[in-house]
Amino acid sequence: xxxxxxxxxxxxxxxxxxxxxxxxxxxxxxxxxxxxxxxxxxxxxxxxxxxxxxxxxxxxxxxxxxxxxxxxxxxxxxxxxxxxxxxxxxxxxxxxxxxxxxxxxxxxxxxxxxxxxxxxxxxxxxxxxxxxxxxxxxxxxxxxxxxxxxxxxxxxxxxxxxxxxxxxxxxxxxxxxxxxxxxxxxxxxxxxxxxxxxxxxxxxxxxxxxxxxxxxxxxxxxxxxxxxxxxxxxxxxxxxxxxxxxxxxxxxxxxxxxxxxxxxxxxxxxxxxxxxxxxxxxxxxxxxxxxxxxxxxxxxxxxxxxxxxxxxxxxxxxxxxxxxxxxxxxxxxxxxxx
Numbered sequence: 001x002x003x004x005x006x007x008x009x010x011x012x013x014x015x016x017x018x019x020x021x022x023x024x025x026x027x028x029x030x031x032x033x034x035x036x037x038x039x040x041x042x043x044x045x046x047x048x049x050x051x052x053x054x055x056x057x058x059x060x061x062x063x064x065x066x067x068x069x070x071x072x073x074x075x076x077x078x079x080x081x082x083x084x085x086x087x088x089x090x091x092x093x094x095x096x097x098x099x100x101x102x103x104x105x106x107x108x109x110x111x112x113x114x115x116x117x118x119x120x121x122x123x124x125x126x127x128x129x130x131x132x133x134x135x136x137x138x139x140x141x142x143x144x145x146x147x148x149x150x151x152x153x154x155x156x157x158x159x160x161x162x163x164x165x166x167x168x169x170x171x172x173x174x175x176x177x178x179x180x181x182x183x184x185x186x187x188x189x190x191x192x193x194x195x196x197x198x199x200x201x202x203x204x205x206x207x208x209x210x211x212x213x214x215x216x217x218x219x220x221x222x223x224x225x226x227x228x229x230x231x232x233x234x235x236x237x238x239x240x241x242x243x244x245x246x247x248x249x250x251x252x253x254x255x256x257x258x259x260x261x262x263x264x265x266x267x268x269x270x271x272x273x274x275x276x277x278x279x280x281x282x283x284x285x286x287x288x289x290x291x292x293x294x295x296x297x298x299x300x301x302x303x304x305x306x307x308x309x310x311x312x313x314x315x316x317x318x319x320x321x322x323x324x325x326x327x328x329x330x331x332x333x334x335x336x337x338x
Contacts, residue, residue, distance in 0.1 A: 003103050006053040014041045016064035017055055020088045027089045028124045036252040042223045048216040049074045052107055056096055065091040068100045072111050076204040081108035083118045097129050105332035116327045121320040130325040138200030138324035139300050144315035146295040151314055160279035163272035170233045172280050177228055178218040184210035186241035193263040198300035200324055226250050231277045242268035245277040249289055259297035275309050
């Protein structure tokens with residue numbers, strides 16, 4: 001079996017990896033959103049930071065049996081490698097996944113990483129593979145979808161009014177696309193509110209500043225070609241940004257939107273700002289994205305506050321649910337000797 005590293009300009013390999021990913025999604029996540037070729041290309045070839053993509057070529061040109069993408073964090077979690085490994089359903093149970101895992105572990109070790117982190121779907125072949133490899137489950141995650149057609153007439157407006165009564169002294173701002181220069185630092189500060197969000201033990205939170213917002217949110221969005229919407233709450237007395245919610249829509253599949261961050265800075269919690277910005281976002285999207293049907297989001301199951309907001313807005317659990325797993329690199333390497 002050949003394991004080949006993706007090289008710049010090999011668009012045929014990216015299309016083959018997209019086909020592998022789509023076949024796996026069709027089997028393992030039939031109710032989930034589709035993924036465009038451009039999305040897979042950017043994820044695999046133009047990530048924010050060091051990464052590698054390797055694939056197993058198929059028997060005919062332009063095809064693949066499996067691939068993995070290994071992302072090597074360069075700001076936090078410097079001992080970790082984030083692994084995304086997919087085997088085409090036709091080629092599962094042939095030892096390909098194990099070979100790719102060992103290969104990825106060698107690459108991680110060569111980059112001084114001691115832990116592989118990944119996410120799989122509960123109940124899937126991916127989870128069975130992770131457990132068989134000896135990986136340890138991390139914090140439980142929950143994926144939800146909002147079906148806009150199920151919203152009752154006036155539901156969003158009523159929730160926005162309820163939140164606005166608790167948010168006296170705050171004003172809403174919104175923009176599309178890149179963050180305005182004057183809001184970069186403020187937005188970074190609100191992103192840092194996620195540092196107290198639930199996470200797997202040993203996983204470090206991201207630390208944000210203005211350049212990181214520009215490079216790893218704005219620049220990445222432009223690479224993906226998605227339409228980005230931001231709604232923020234600003235504290236009138238201080239001018240501080242107090243809360244944010246951001247949504248992205250892939251023009252290739254405008255029926256789906258993807259919730260990015262929703263966060264409220266600690267000094268401004270207790271004013272229903274999370275509900276306020278999310279309700280305002282829904283009212284905006286109803287006009288800006290008339291073809292939109294569903295919004296996908298995810299939270300740690302321990303994040304009861306955000307889950308209560310999402311449930312008030314009509315979000316429903318969308319199975320299968322994601323689950324994080326960690327595997328020491330040394331354990332993955334040892335699998336080759338058993």
